[in-house]
Amino acid sequence: MAKQMMLKFVSVDRDMPEKRDANVRRTDFHEIYAEFAHEKAAQQAGRCSQCGVPYCQTHCPLHNNIPDWLKLTAEGRLQEAYEVAQQTNTFPEICGRICPQDRLCEGNCVIEQSGHGTVTIGAVEKYITDTAFDMGWVKPIKPAEDRAESVGIIGAGPGGLAAADALRRAGVQVTVYDRYDRAGGLMTYGIPGFKLEKEVVMKRITQLEDGGVEFVLNCNVGEDISFEAIRGKHDAVLIATGVYKSRGLQAPGVGAQGIVRAIDYLTCSNRISFGDEVEEYDTGELNAKGKRVVVIGGGDTAMDCVRTAVRQGAKSVKCLYRRDRDNMPGSQREVANAEEEGVEFVWLSAPKGFSGDTVEGVMVQRMRLGAPDASGRQSPEVIEGADYVEDADLVIMALGFEPEDLPKLWGADGLEVTRWGTVLADFRTHATSIEGVYAVGDIVRGASLVVWAIRDGREAAESILEYLTAPAQVAAE
Template identity: 65%
Template sequence: MANKNKMLQFVQKEREMPAKREAEARREDFLEIYGDYVEAKAEEQASRCSQCGVPFCQNHCPLDNNIPDWLKLTAEGRVKEAWEVSSATNNMPEICGRICPQDRLCEGSCVIEQSGHGTVTIGSVERYLTDTAWEENWIEPIKPRRERAGSVGIIGAGPAGLAAAEQLREQGWQVTVYDRHDRAGGLLIYGIPNFKLEKSIVQRRTKRLEDSGIEFVLNCDVGVDITFDKLREKHQAVLIAAGVYKARDLDCDGSDSDGVRPALPFLIESNKRGLGDTLSAETAEGKNVVVVGGGDTAMDCVRTAIRQGAESVTCLYRRDHANMPGSRRETANAQEEGVTFEWLAAPRTLEGDSGKVTTVKADRMRLGPKDASGRQSPVVLEGAEFDVKADLVIKALGFSPEDMNVLSEELTVTRWGTLRVNPVTFETNLPGVYAAGDIVRGASLVVWAIREGRDAAAHMHSYLRTLEKAEAKVAAE
């Protein structure tokens, strides 16, 4: 066992990420680009934690993960205990360890990072712990202490829905998850490429939930294949965790040209191919690809296009690198793989031949005064236009909610189209109907979806217990 008093090693030991595959090799496939820590390396990197009095890493984690404790346990070689602490607040630690933008959350707030020593590799240790737990068969199906008769329906098998399903099943409730797709996982299965998150990682999570007694009803679009009212009749409580999937459009001439595509269908098709499905849809192979946007979805698209064999891949973003919303780590990986970034650039028009896009005419921008969000607004530099050759233009400008009237005209929405809920309980204006994740928050991070799924589940449990007690009282009388 490792020395139990070996924390605060950040002065003696350098920060070291798991080995990363060379860019030339990883351009050729969709395998994950980072390797795994061996036990000794995980212990070494965890020992760099300063165990500071105010755990800023934990404070900046949406799940409030007890990071200092599980780092200390890892450094001491107590891997199973470390995993138990890690998984106590997170339903998918190995997934968050792979796809969370740690550079903007826990690692970006690390005290030793601020002091210039390089952050503790929190995400990589988190991934190591739960991958080890799977390998050692520490993770088993849920076995509730007691079965309860109450039934819960969850709309959406993404991270919010899956987290809530797990929490409610642990309490013994009968849980059914409905999803429009043919596989469970939401954006985890279809929106995030394999080179960031191999699909077997997601599938073993959903299989565990199935083995725990959770029912999945797939290829079921609630509001189309089954009415929302029917769902409410069948279940004592319902959680809407549908996510936001309506792509924001380009505001320029030519945006309806052939060859202009939203990001999500492009990513879904790529992930389906990776899962073994046969599709006739075209890929980026041999094309000059332009991706418009600067978030994590844009990075997923440019890196997918590279792997599909694109002739060239260019990312247009209207602000500068410092103001890019996506993970710095993902941007760096994309640059290594051959993506060209045009900062401070935005499409003016999309030109084409016979209705097919051939060129993006773009404006150079500068950053002007701050807008209502506090960010500097991009302003067009007149006379600084430039052209980018394009056979395929992918819109990665973010997502908006779909029309919630399809579910029910009774649901109250905000001016942004998201569902309005009680900010504490996550209950909508309809009794027994809750909502969590992006459909409440707007397009956001997986880790926030997990957090809200867990929080909503806790309040749904209280609501169901109240119903259960009322029914017992009536039966006793």
Template identity: 65%
Template structure:
């Protein structure tokens, strides 16, 4: 083992420099700076190089974290990047947006006594340094194959699959209904967590690799759309990687009032404005408004922090459980509080007040009860616990469900679960339609970007294997 490691007993944990709250409230730039070289090496040296690396075990990608931490501590950054990118298609993105406190860092073996290694910040530093030094190159195929794959969706799952399939030698075409590559990386995640030139930089590498993008291209039977059957005729295999975009609705009296909007609509409009697009003014702008965001996940955190930057008069986050039971990143909650967000814990909306447009949220105070079947504490209303919060913009951040793809695409033979997710054979990622595969949130439901990357890579490996086996089958050989 390197003599530079195991310094956690003498070196305290340190995060990269973070801009002051007053400064970062004024723009949508990322709030963290990169480590300096010496800081990155010092923080990486805190790794205990344990025999069973729980950081890797709890990383969806199985990243070889102790290895690239040791290489960083030794100053061998090009090798550290080579190890990092071997398992992760987009390490610079994961280093920025992964909830490390719930994954790798939250399971670091030194966490309890000495605070975890700052894995995410070092991961970001390694890849940013690699880009600066020209070490990041497209994964060009060793051989060109006479086969092509069509991918529906240019989000993280689709892009990860595209990179792996193109590296294997297949021609890859990615179809997306939006006008930019990235999916939620562009339109769902605010710039203060992920600046958009980071995504554009990866797009350029994929294009250099030979991946072809067909943007503003819907799938279906409408005007200008391509049917799923046509894609099947064009390509040897098709991968569905659309993600999930349908907002979960909220009921109760007044839920149809104006000024109650879906989180993704709100975030997309804000991101488009930051990208320089012309967007309508009004309902989806928080400037000078009293904002209430309903929900406790990372999307809710994105919404409250966006509203602060838009100049809201007040921003409150309403969540039915307490801080300890909140599904969102602890780090994001802390950043939001620093920026001026008020959290209203143990409170659930009962209805909405207003005449045509919302003026307030009628909420019920809750208390935690006994654990339910999942082990999570149930919630029950407090007696006489009704109260009202002033609001003229309410943002629903309650999660996402799949869009009804069989109906939208006129593909009745595409089987979905009772939740609307596409059903696949778990080991091959193949759907009920031969030659059509699916991966990412459209299969597992709304989840993390890092899981979408994992699914995209795994699906690509299965598609590559299927195409190669089909080419070698007796019927194909006889036909030749």
């Protein structure tokens, strides 16, 4: 009977949850995909081939047991499916929404390689966990026994929260320090609601709070509290700050009013979605309404910016990227969604400078792709004499992020960093050069994916538990 539930890929086509009409969704910040109905979720899960070597699982950073929870979903055993999903992933409802499945699990689906269309893994994952919340299957964090040891976590993003969850379940006392007034990091203030509605993140924050995790918010380490004070207060420390320093651009006119950083723009928009009052939005500084908007960059942050500008009522939205569509780092699915919503992509173009004390235009260089660079990607080359001016009232710089100089900011001279400025940590244990201090996520990897930060946080929690237990074992011997 169970086998008949599976292997439907030969008779059932791939089918995503219904996508809201572009003309409707561009007017609000609600998620663009509807939920699967139970029957459709089971049907789509049943398309899984249950292959002997599940590449979907191999190419998932968390190595989620995808074939197992797809099979359970197809059989209608949703609570078991959720429990299996939760074993390897602290936040499956978030990964189901924002992971670039087209580059990870779904992009490596065996039946996709055979021409039948990939299983809709992300949509089923989202459905399973949303159903679990609705049905009350998501249980409170209740350690079997509390421990005396405490861990301080600096950064309330996905890596820090994943570690906090695992440590608290083991009974460790956990305090999370974060610079913002709400926990969640970029999941709260960086990713727009049309990809990840904030209620989804806040549910997990509430679960952690109810489970005994203490949050110290509006807290800048190095200003409000010293790094050494945190070390002195806790038995171990985890650095999970992420990377928030925006990459700049050296070009004439770059300091003009109306040229803003992507992180500032997205944070402002997300604050508005929470109902906060933001002066920069009210004055129009970080508000695209009625403006000709140009976003510079080709990653997922750039996609978030262009789609946010559309929803704020921009007159026009264009995205400049120096390579072509096939070589851009952002999700192709996000590009397609943006195009449906009216965004124009100007491929093979790069900014040369900006005109006006208050920005009036972007001086654009046309590019072509030349020989491959060290990474194997074709390097963009300037086409001489092909410059032109792109009119703009608001320019959003989405060129990526770099790590802050933590040793200098925190006075932590013993904290070793790489030549890129990221914290140097063991790739297995996540231990840094300072005993009892660990580091995870983007501050180690550089700007990366939420799913990688979750993996790092879970692994670091295991290492910290071993570290906390080791002194007791030595004493016992």
